[in-house]
Amino acid sequence: MEQPISVTRSNFNDWMVPVFAPANFIPVRGEGSRIWDQENKEYIDFAGGIAVNALGHAHPVAVNALTEQAKKLWHVGNGYTNEPVLRLAKQLTENTFADKVFFCNSGAEANEAALKLARKVGLDSGVAGKSGIVAFNNAFHGRTLFTVSAGGQPKYSQDFAPLPNGISHVAYNDLEAAKAVINEQTCAVIVEPVQGEGGVIPADIEFLKGLRALCDQFGALLIFDEVQTGVGRTGALYAYMNYGVTPDVLTTAKALGGGFPVGAMLTTDKFASHFSVGTHGTTYGGNPLASAVAGAVFEFINTPEVLEGVKHRHQYFLDALNTLNAEYQVFDEIRGQGLLIGCVLKAEYAGKAKDITTWAGEEGLLALIAGPNVVRFTPSLIIPEHDIDEGIARLKRALAKLAK
Numbered sequence: 199m200e201q202p203i204s205v206t207r208s209n210f211n212d213w214m215v216p217v218f219a220p221a222n223f224i225p226v227r228g229e230g231s232r233i234w235d236q237e238n239k240e241y242i243d244f245a246g247g248i249a250v251n252a253l254g255h256a257h258p259v260a261v262n263a264l265t266e267q268a269k270k271l272w273h274v275g276n277g278y279t280n281e282p283v284l285r286l287a288k289q290l291t292e293n294t295f296a297d298k299v300f301f302c303n304s305g306a307e308a309n310e311a312a313l314k315l316a317r318k319v320g321l322d323s324g325v326a327g328k329s330g331i332v333a334f335n336n337a338f339h340g341r342t343l344f345t346v347s348a349g350g351q352p353k354y355s356q357d358f359a360p361l362p363n364g365i366s367h368v369a370y371n372d373l374e375a376a377k378a379v380i381n382e383q384t385c386a387v388i389v390e391p392v393q394g395e396g397g398v399i400p401a402d403i404e405f406l407k408g409l410r411a412l413c414d415q416f417g418a419l420l421i422f423d424e425v426q427t428g429v430g431r432t433g434a435l436y437a438y439m440n441y442g443v444t445p446d447v448l449t450t451a452k453a454l455g456g457g458f459p460v461g462a463m464l465t466t467d468k469f470a471s472h473f474s475v476g477t478h479g480t481t482y483g484g485n486p487l488a489s490a491v492a493g494a495v496f497e498f499i500n501t502p503e504v505l506e507g508v509k510h511r512h513q514y515f516l517d518a519l520n521t522l523n524a525e526y527q528v529f530d531e532i533r534g535q536g537l538l539i540g541c542v543l544k545a546e547y548a549g550k551a552k553d554i555t556t557w558a559g560e561e562g563l564l565a566l567i568a569g570p571n572v573v574r575f576t577p578s579l580i581i582p583e584h585d586i587d588e589g590i591a592r593l594k595r596a597l598a599k600l601a602k
């Protein structure tokens with residue numbers, strides 16, 4: 199066999215559209231919660247591919263599902279259905295509030311489907327002008343034009359005007375502010391139960407309950423964007439289960455495929471019926487390969503042992519982080535749910551989150567930021583305790599550089 203083309207990190211700058219600034223090493227192999235780069239340097243993975251690699255790397259359950267399906271059927275297009283997608287739909291509907299599922303390939307596409315469904319339901323209601331969408335400051339819903347517009351970070355949308363209109367933003371966790379903008383013309387409220395990209399900020403339970411009541415009062419769809427919080431990340435299968443507040447529409451992606459691209463929009467029969475044949479679609483959504491992997495990942499995670507394990511690891515992480523912080527005094531607050539954890543930097547270290555993750559990389563640790571002031575961890579849901587210990591030891595060395 200011919201040698202593969204040799205590539206280096208600097209080739210990224212040569213050939214890639216520069217929307218990302220990746221670390222200065224290239225991961226080539228992973229196993230569990232460890233990865234190795236081109237130089238065979240080993241890293242502990244506290245980033246989990248941004249809340250995606252829920253079973254870590256190369257988990258046999260996912261590898262088997264993918265390779266078995268790869269030998270059978272890759273793709274048929276939506277003129278035909280397939281067995282893996284129907285099995286996955288059964289799993290998702292049997293284990294959540296939902297009756298129906300629309301499959302796609304990413305979180306943004308799942309939210310795009312949710313927002314389009316809400317506009318269609320609003321139109322079908324016969325109420326004039328029922329197209330308003332209420333969203334929240336600092337929210338993140340993806341990078342399509344509709345979803346950056348719904349997102350509450352103008353830096354991601356302002357360069358692409360004119361934007362879809364009819365979207366209002368108010369402060370997150372501020373029920374009075376939401377009350378002031380939700381009315382008969384509102385077709386949907388879209389909210390993350392825990393804002394992920396926005397800084398790892400959990401919703402208050404009264405806020406979500408209040409949004410539920412307002413949506414019921416005005417006939418608007420309550421959309422929970424669980425792209426980051428879903429599939430066990432918070433210690434519940436979906437975060438809405440922690441809150442006891444049930445949405446009308448839920449979007450899920452990231453961990454759903456454990457690293458294979460897949461997304462889904464879940465809803466009830468009542469709303470699903472507004473998406474009649476031809477109203478919406480996608481070529482790859484519900485692809486047999488993605489569905490087979492997602493089905494295996496979902497089945498593995500949706501057990502009391504794995505979900506309890508996430509809660510246990512949450513506490514283990516927090517104890518370790520608090521101990522570190524007692525020594526270095528760099529974080530004001532350590533927050534989050536399950537294995538979605540955010541460490542908020544003290545004012546004197548404002549803007550240093552990226553530096554910390556860069557130093558962590560030098561020490562052999564993958565970590566994330568959530569804005570300039572929050573260091574974020576979203577490791578595998580089954581990360582072993584000894585990998586947590588080792589990762590924390592490496593983080594300690596990175597924090598020592600900061601404290602200097």
Ligand SMILES: *Cc1c(COP(=O)(O)O)cnc(C)c1O
Nearest residue numbers: 304305306338339340394425426
């Ligand atoms: C990551 C994320 C998205 C976007 O998902 P993509 O797969 O990148 O399109 C949407 N919403 C939330 C809450 C996310 O964390």
